[in-house]
Amino acid sequence: xxxxxxxxxxxxxxxxxxxxxxxxxxxxxxxxxxxxxxxxxxxxxxxxxxxxxxxxxxxxxxxxxxxxxxxxxxxxxxxxxxxxxxxxxxxxxxxxxxxxxxxxxxxxxxxxxxxxxxxxxxxxxxxxxxxxxxxxxxxxxxxxxxxxxxxxxxxxxxxxxxxxxxxxxxxxxxxxxxxxxxxxxxxxxxxxxx
Amino acid sequence: xxxxxxxxxxxxxxxxxxxxxxxxxxxxxxxxxxxxxxxxxxxxxxxxxxxxxxxxxxxxxxxxxxxxxxxxxxxxxxxxxxxxxxxxxxxxxxxxxxxxxxxxxxxxxxxxxxxxxxxxxxxxxxxxxxxxxxxxxxxxxxxxxxxxxxxxxxxxxxxxxxxxxxxxxxxxxxxxxxxxxxxxxxxxxxxxxxxxxxxxxxxxxxxxxxxxxxxxxxxxxxxxxxxxxxxxxxxxxxxxxxxxxxxxxxxxxxxxxxxxxxxxxxxxxxxxxxxxxxxxxxxxxxxxxxxxxxxxxxxxxxxxxxxxxxxxxxxxxxxxxxxxxxxxxxxxxxxxxxxxxxxxxxxx
Numbered sequence: 001x002x003x004x005x006x007x008x009x010x011x012x013x014x015x016x017x018x019x020x021x022x023x024x025x026x027x028x029x030x031x032x033x034x035x036x037x038x039x040x041x042x043x044x045x046x047x048x049x050x051x052x053x054x055x056x057x058x059x060x061x062x063x064x065x066x067x068x069x070x071x072x073x074x075x076x077x078x079x080x081x082x083x084x085x086x087x088x089x090x091x092x093x094x095x096x097x098x099x100x101x102x103x104x105x106x107x108x109x110x111x112x113x114x115x116x117x118x119x120x121x122x123x124x125x126x127x128x129x130x131x132x133x134x135x136x137x138x139x140x141x142x143x144x145x146x147x148x149x150x151x152x153x154x155x156x157x158x159x160x161x162x163x164x165x166x167x168x169x170x171x172x173x174x175x176x177x178x179x180x181x182x183x184x185x186x187x188x189x190x191x192x193x194x
Numbered sequence: 195x196x197x198x199x200x201x202x203x204x205x206x207x208x209x210x211x212x213x214x215x216x217x218x219x220x221x222x223x224x225x226x227x228x229x230x231x232x233x234x235x236x237x238x239x240x241x242x243x244x245x246x247x248x249x250x251x252x253x254x255x256x257x258x259x260x261x262x263x264x265x266x267x268x269x270x271x272x273x274x275x276x277x278x279x280x281x282x283x284x285x286x287x288x289x290x291x292x293x294x295x296x297x298x299x300x301x302x303x304x305x306x307x308x309x310x311x312x313x314x315x316x317x318x319x320x321x322x323x324x325x326x327x328x329x330x331x332x333x334x335x336x337x338x339x340x341x342x343x344x345x346x347x348x349x350x351x352x353x354x355x356x357x358x359x360x361x362x363x364x365x366x367x368x369x370x371x372x373x374x375x376x377x378x379x380x381x382x383x384x385x386x387x388x389x390x391x392x393x394x395x396x397x398x399x400x401x402x403x404x405x406x407x408x409x410x411x412x413x414x415x416x417x418x419x420x421x422x423x424x425x426x427x428x429x430x431x432x433x434x435x436x437x438x439x440x441x442x443x444x445x446x447x448x449x450x451x452x453x454x455x456x457x458x459x460x461x462x463x464x465x466x467x468x469x470x471x472x473x474x475x476x477x478x479x480x481x482x483x484x485x486x487x488x489x490x491x492x493x494x495x496x497x498x499x500x501x502x503x504x505x506x507x508x509x510x511x512x513x514x515x516x517x518x519x520x521x522x523x524x525x526x527x528x529x530x531x532x533x534x535x536x537x538x539x540x541x542x
Contacts, residue, residue, distance in 0.1 A: 021366065034263060034264045035261065035262070035263045036261065036262045036263070037259055037260070037261045037262075038259060038260045038261075038352070038356055039258065039259045039366060040257060040258060040259065040359050040360070040363050040366055041363045041364055041366050042255065042256060042257060042258045042332075042333070042363055043258035043259055113248060113249045113250065113251070114246065114247070114248055114249075115246075115247040115249075116245055116246055116247070117242065117245045117246075117247060118245075120245050121245050155247075156240075156247055157231075157238055157240065157247070157249040157251075158210045158212075158231050158233075158238060158240070158249075159210055
């Protein structure tokens, strides 16, 4: 007997049941490649069918499915929803429109899966300004702009330290200080010469 | 009431725990970083490339299986480092024949600069242990864990994840699982994505490795009798035949029952042997290209160094050939054993 859902990573052949939850690495009978597999009860579960929800004449119906009985109300817009349209998230009920709006407005970090690391970009710009002083005019303002503009923007799905922000500020000011010192020295030398 | 307010009121803040440190992998243009986090009731698989972070949440209640397959990446990296070291030693040995000791300044700095990177990668890669590729399977997707690339890390991470999943889903009794499978799941139908695996006992590989041993013998003869000019002609002919057979073997090993390590080794043998021959055939041009001035003494030692190169080439081909032949023999014995077992199974 073979597991249809689980296949060998090398030859893509289904894996035999004898390889389930073995304590050690086994060999694929098809290609001889080593493989270890652990399965869990979710593999054998089947999704529960949705309950019958055809509305009777006096009953409220779903906003999106006029034949279905309404069972919940969208917590944001108040539309009546049937079990098919009900989207539950963290104990609240939403219709698809409101959930989509919530995701696009980036109100819930839990639903977002794309972030931009502005702090890394600011840090790179600050480091560049330290090593290539002629670019200070562009890189330092850009770095400081990102620091100020995105100080409170969520930058990651997981907790992220703020040291990159602080370091970019320090490097930016250091770069400006070094450039100013260099200009002052040049002016001093020129004035001394004349 | 907004969703954020509601969620903050009703649920405690999630505790995130890093399961693996950030692992970098070279992408097409920029490095890609992977990491794995535990967020209480789900895993977060993160991928960062070019300042952009993409995360995927895999809830413990949805995870159907975890799989892990050891890969040969560690051996491949080590093989590249060994080839680099071999090339470096040949260069240094050549420099030595021109009167420059590789262990004295200024050649010492060149030695350190050439040897250190290869050696460092070799030691670090070996110390980090075997490599692997791991996947998390749910009903709708299989996600590769890019940050779990070493077997040692995989064992630790999977132990933690399995505990978490079993806390959520309950423990699976293997006998129950097998009974369920027998009852519910139909016998497999070979899909188009399944590659057919041919039986192959390695005849062409054995010929190629045997020719390597012959070539080694010819080179050894050349090192002992440098005045025999026909030996170099014979060596060239042997080399051409051997490379042709080796290329034929490499072409025929795809999708066969030959173990992956032996397939990889055959490629390594081709690369290492080619480097040796390249250095062997063109070493004079190489040293001229390096800009090292030749003294009178070193020019006089040309014949001796030529003999020495014959000796090195003979040694390299002998080692490659013997290891390869052993590998093919081992594969044949294993295949024979498996054949006997399967025949016995069929009879039962």
